Amino acid sequence: MNPSLLQLVMADALTPFSFRRQSSSPGLMGILNITPDSFHGPSRQRNVDEAIQNGISMISSGAKILDVGGESTRPGSQPVSIEQELERVLPVISGLRAVSPSIEISIDTRNHEVARQALDSGATIINDVSGLRDQKMVDLVLDRNVPVCIMHMLGEPKTMQSNPSYQDVVTDVSSELLNTAHLLVDAGHDPQNICLDPGIGFGKTLDHNIDLLRSSQHFRGDYDFSILWGVSRKSMIGQLTGHTSTEDRLFGTLGVAAYAQQVGIDWLRVHDVQAHSDLLRVLQQLD
Numbered sequence: 172m173n174p175s176l177l178q179l180v181m182a183d184a185l186t187p188f189s190f191r192r193q194s195s196s197p198g199l200m201g202i203l204n205i206t207p208d209s210f211h212g213p214s215r216q217r218n219v220d221e222a223i224q225n226g227i228s229m230i231s232s233g234a235k236i237l238d239v240g241g242e243s244t245r246p247g248s249q250p251v252s253i254e255q256e257l258e259r260v261l262p263v264i265s266g267l268r269a270v271s272p273s274i275e276i277s278i279d280t281r282n283h284e285v286a287r288q289a290l291d292s293g294a295t296i297i298n299d300v301s302g303l304r305d306q307k308m309v310d311l312v313l314d315r316n317v318p319v320c321i322m323h324m325l326g327e328p329k330t331m332q333s334n335p336s337y338q339d340v341v342t343d344v345s346s347e348l349l350n351t352a353h354l355l356v357d358a359g360h361d362p363q364n365i366c367l368d369p370g371i372g373f374g375k376t377l378d379h380n381i382d383l384l385r386s387s388q389h390f391r392g393d394y395d396f397s398i399l400w401g402v403s404r405k406s407m408i409g410q411l412t413g414h415t416s417t418e419d420r421l422f423g424t425l426g427v428a429a430y431a432q433q434v435g436i437d438w439l440r441v442h443d444v445q446a447h448s449d450l451l452r453v454l455q456q457l458d
Contacts, residue, residue: 188275188318189364190318190366190397190437190438191363191437192435192437195455196451196455197451198235198236198438199234199236199439199447199448199451200234200236200237200440201226201229201230201232201237201238201441201444202238202240203239203240204240205241205263206241206242206243219262219263222263223263223266223270230271232444233448234444235275236275236296237275237276237277238298239260239276240278240280241256241259241279241280242280242281243328244281244324253282256282256285257285257288261288261289261292264294265293275296276293276295277295277296277320278296280297280298281300281301281305281308283305283307283310286299290315295317295318296320297312297317298319299320299322300322300324300373301322301324303319303351309354313359316364317364318365319365319366320367320368320399321366322367322373322399323347323368323370324370325337325370325373326374332374335376337379340379341383341386341389344369344383345369345390348367348368348390349367349390349396352367352396353392362394362395363397365396366437367398367399368399368400369383369390369400370401371405372405372407377411381407384400384402384430397437397438398438399438400436400439401439401440402439403424403439403442404417404420404421405420408420408423408424408427411423421443421446424441424443428441428447428450429454432454
């Protein structure tokens with residue numbers, strides 16, 4: 172590790188982790204897809220060494236969390252076996268932890284056994300795209316007392332974009348997330364260790380996604396929960412800009428990031444850490 176990165180990591184180690192926004196800018200969660208079929212091709216890590224090096228680069232560029240996932244949950248994707256998911260993520264998590272004892276690593280998974288072994292290998296956060304539907308995942312969060320991101324997803328990845336419908340998307344999504352978060356708090360979990368994600372693109376139309384992004388205040392609740400947005404290069408950006416290729420959607424993604432800073436979003440899950448870091452640094456100076 173180079174000296175400047177080591178200094179950065181050691182400084183972060185002095186501050187206990189919290190999902191609370193630490194500055195006028197959102198924190199950045201860098202995406203590490205250990206999958207052959209994630210929707211944005213360039214984000215697919217080809218091997219363990221490449222994933223670890225790219226993770227280190229994301230940290231040096233300003234990421235506060237590295238989000239490691241071994242199962243694509245893009246629309247229409249097929250589930251993978253627990254064994255395959257573990258084979259993909261555990262060496263990367265162990266390798267990143269060997270680089271530093273203090274960087275925050277989240278495990279992006281729907282499976283409680285994958286989450287458990289990831290924590291044992293050095294992960295520090297659970298990012299559950301299925302919204303803690305599995306009671307065993309809830310029990311794991313409470314037993315290990317770990318920070319957790321709870322995302323809303325309608326149905327399953329394979330079918331979630333097949334005519335998604337809601338009575339009122341903002342009310343329905345926020346109520347489901349807040350109810351789950353309150354269950355954790357009532358069981359003794361620290362509200363500052365809970366982050367809510369409306370699940371942009373996970374069983375939503377373009378109009379649903381826009382309504383959710385415009386209504387972030389509905390997700391705070393009585394405990395002022397932190398909010399994470401995962402919009403990076405997604406289909407809604409393509410629909411808004413006319414770009415069919417994910418490789419052409421960075422500028423549109425940065426537009427959402429600028430809006431996120433304006434409305435006080437706490438975290439952004441992104442592919443392009445350096446670009447987001449530069450954007451947010453400039454906006455922070457101009458604020």
